[in-house]
Amino acid sequence: MNTSAVLLDAFGRIQEVVHEAAEGLADDVLSTRPDGKGNSIAWLVWHLTRIQDDHLAGAGGYEQVITADGWHDRLGLPFDPSDTGYGHTPEDVAAVKVSAELLIGYYDAVHARSLEYLKTLADDDLERVVDKHWDPPVTLGVRLNSVLSDDLQHAGQAAYVRGLLG
Numbered sequence: 001m002n003t004s005a006v007l008l009d010a011f012g013r014i015q016e017v018v019h020e021a022a023e024g025l026a027d028d029v030l031s032t033r034p035d036g037k038g039n040s041i042a043w044l045v046w047h048l049t050r051i052q053d054d055h056l057a058g059a060g061g062y063e064q065v066i067t068a069d070g071w072h073d074r075l076g077l078p079f080d081p082s083d084t085g086y087g088h089t090p091e092d093v094a095a096v097k098v099s100a101e102l103l104i105g106y107y108d109a110v111h112a113r114s115l116e117y118l119k120t121l122a123d124d125d126l127e128r129v130v131d132k133h134w135d136p137p138v139t140l141g142v143r144l145n146s147v148l149s150d151d152l153q154h155a156g157q158a159a160y161v162r163g164l165l166g
Helices: 003-022 041-060 071-075 090-094 100-118 123-127 140-165
Strands: 129-131
Touching: 003 041, 003 100, 003 123, 003 140, 041 100, 041 129, 041 140, 071 100, 123 140, 129 140
Parallel strands: none
Antiparallel strands: none
């Protein structure tokens, strides 16, 4: 198995969990916050999608799907297109109200674009520095692991919330 194949498999696992967590849910269930304070399924899936869109587009040098494909307007959320959810307040979390169709549609569009990029990668690409704002600078391999970790955690949280809500 080569680098590209490993990454395609890993990102494919995220897609499976996202679909299992969000498919078939009514809008009000997607936006329900456990105990009225926790992160909703809608926010968790939107946030993990934004992180993947932002970070892979930055590393790959392409425009984010949220703007390139009009998802910012379709989702109709009150955030700047560059907002990834990092540092969101409880009020911001509560503002994420979208249908399962839109939420999964945006995720699948980002996933498809991510796969296009990941298919181009070779082992040597993982050593390329993609972010010099950190010490040590962040390589593509580290960035991809970060996205995978973040996305899998949030997808798992969304699945857990779905279980809590019955």
